[in-house]
Amino acid sequence: MTHLGGHKLRIYGGRGRGDLGFVNIYFMCSNPPIHDPIRFYVDTGASRTSIADRDVARLGLNYAQLEEAQIPVIGIGCKAVKSYVLRDVLLVFRISGSTYHIERLPLVTVLKHEPQNAEERRIVDQLPSLLGVDILKNYTVRFTAKRVVLEK
Amino acid sequence: MRQKRAVNRGVQKVPVLIDKQKKEFQKFEKNMKWFQNNYEKLRDQYAGEYVAVNDGKVVLHDENARALITKLRKKHEDLGAFVIEFVSKEKIELIL
Numbered sequence: 001m002t003h004l005g006g007h008k009l010r011i012y013g014g015r016g017r018g019d020l021g022f023v024n025i026y027f028m029c030s031n032p033p034i035h036d037p038i039r040f041y042v043d044t045g046a047s048r049t050s051i052a053d054r055d056v057a058r059l060g061l062n063y064a065q066l067e068e069a070q071i072p073v074i075g076i077g078c079k080a081v082k083s084y085v086l087r088d089v090l091l092v093f094r095i096s097g098s099t100y101h102i103e104r105l106p107l108v109t110v111l112k113h114e115p116q117n118a119e120e121r122r123i124v125d126q127l128p129s130l131l132g133v134d135i136l137k138n139y140t141v142r143f144t145a146k147r148v149v150l151e152k
Numbered sequence: 153m154r155q156k157r158a159v160n161r162g163v164q165k166v167p168v169l170i171d172k173q174k175k176e177f178q179k180f181e182k183n184m185k186w187f188q189n190n191y192e193k194l195r196d197q198y199a200g201e202y203v204a205v206n207d208g209k210v211v212l213h214d215e216n217a218r219a220l221i222t223k224l225r226k227k228h229e230d231l232g233a234f235v236i237e238f239v240s241k242e243k244i245e246l247i248l
Contacts, residue, residue, distance in 0.1 A: 014188070016188070017240075017244065017246060018244055018245045018246035019245075020246055020248075024177070024180065024181050024184060026169060026173060026176075026177045035173055035232070036176070036231075036232040037176060037177050037180035037181070037232060037233070039184060041246075041248065043248050045248065046248065054217050054236065057217065057218060057221045058221055058231055058234070058236055059231075060225070060231070092168055092169060092177075094177065094181075098174075100168045100169065102168060121218075125202070125217035125218070125238070126238045127248070128246075128248075130248060
């Protein structure tokens with residue numbers, strides 16, 4: 001049973017760029033220490049939850065201090081993307097006013113694209129962080145006109 | 153019993169974020185909402201640029217996201233609640 005007191009757990013997100021669904025998450029990791037909100041786009045085509053280059057810069061993460069990923073990441077542009085990992089991460093979703101739901105992930109991928117010119121850099125910096133199948137496999141994902149809803 | 157079940161399901165009835173984090177999260181969500189609600193107006197003024205939004209206004213803008221973040225970091229130690237988003241000239245579609 002996936003009911004809580006007879007009710008399903010529902011996480012509500014919005015619809016953003018390109019009409020894609022997103023959820024805001026408070027992201028917590030101890031090494032390196034990260035305690036910050038991040039917007040993640042819901043992506044059933046992504047194997048893992050990942051942090052995009054622009055969010056890496058916003059959070060002030062230093063790639064040199066991160067562990068390199070052992071498994072290669074291939075993006076939609078058919079290029080291998082250099083990637084790193086964060087271990088033992090907590091994703092905190094706000095359900096309503098002061099109610100939160102926590103998901104734990106053993107690994108989150110941190111992407112490092114290597115743009116060859118200013119135009120590629122401009123595109124890379126528009127890519128969002130993604131909530132992948134490692135989380136979404138536990139939920140039913142549905143869309144309404146203005147929202148994305150994750151429920152279980 | 154219900155409380156126990158709730159914790160097992162991962163729904164936290166007790167605070168999981170300290171006050172500072174809770175406020176930062178709320179502010180981030182508020183800034184995101186403001187960005188979305190004002191997108192059309194922002195497009196008139198900042199099309200093709202990245203904007204940094206905080207407290208219901210654009211605090212910095214730049215064509216280069218890295219430059220924007222560097223400038224922002226000189227003024228603010230913690231960018232957690234800031235929203236940094238691209239304002240597109242035209243509607244775009246994303247295939248991720």
